[in-house]
Amino acid sequence: MNISIITVGKLKEKYLKQGIDEYTKRLSSYSKIEIIEVPDEKAPEILSNAEMEQVKNKEGERILAKISQDAHVIALAIEGKQKSSEELAETLDKLATYGKSKVAFIIGGSLGLSNDVLKRADDKLSFSKMTFPHQLMRLVLVEQVYRAFRINRGEPYHK
């Protein structure tokens, strides 16, 4: 399987980078994994609703340009469907069974994802009703994808 994680903005924090590098390395024994960073749209702290939509749309265009046409797209969205780790593992297993070899996970920027990106998504995945910083979300996602592969292989992994 080819997994890509498309995210907005550069990862700055060293502690997150170390964690992501570790899980990416572990995951590479099970799947091809690529993290694609698209530039975030520079904007002042205070924005009108219209300006926020503009920022999300600009970032959204950059995200959409990086999605392969034949990829199954899973957008991370607070209002999406919550799944257990086992259910995420089952989703990835089913995609592989049905020949969907490319899976793209999308993480939005600080303002979230544009409507066009959400429309392109085949699934919307929520990690809870809480809001996580997008850079931390990367680390949580890569660990859960690694866990999913371990579950699908029936390999032990601390609970």
Ligand SMILES: C[S@@+](CC[C@H](N)C(=O)[O-])C[C@H]1O[C@@H](n2cnc3c(N)ncnc32)[C@H](O)[C@@H]1O
């Ligand atoms: C800081 S959050 C954006 C918050 C924005 N107000 C929103 O409602 O989307 C940045 C990105 O991290 C991801 N994210 C944050 N919390 C999440 C959660 N609980 N479940 C799934 N994705 C989440 C989403 O992709 C989101 O676009």
